[in-house]
Amino acid sequence: MTLADISLGDSATVRGISPRCDGPARLRLLDLGVVPGTVVQARLGSAAGDPIAYDIRGALVALRREQAALIAVTSAAAQGKPVGADWR
16 A cells, blocks of 8 residues: 555555655655654645645645655554565
8 A cells, every 4th residue: 555545634654665766756755754654644635636735744745646656554444564575
């Protein structure tokens, strides 16, 4: 499951960032606190549905669906699923 899959109002715990996300994009996510164990909540959606504003460590951060799809998470309802081999 990825961050792009959670619904507005739902929370999830970051499992990792896909290796396909590298360079400045990866550094931005890490600087924003998107690290394993961080709880993220989908808070606000734009009129068109993209981007979505996520609460990450007390900051409201807008991510496009394409970016959110690179972040592996475990939803609050599904805690305990193993991380896939393609996630760090």
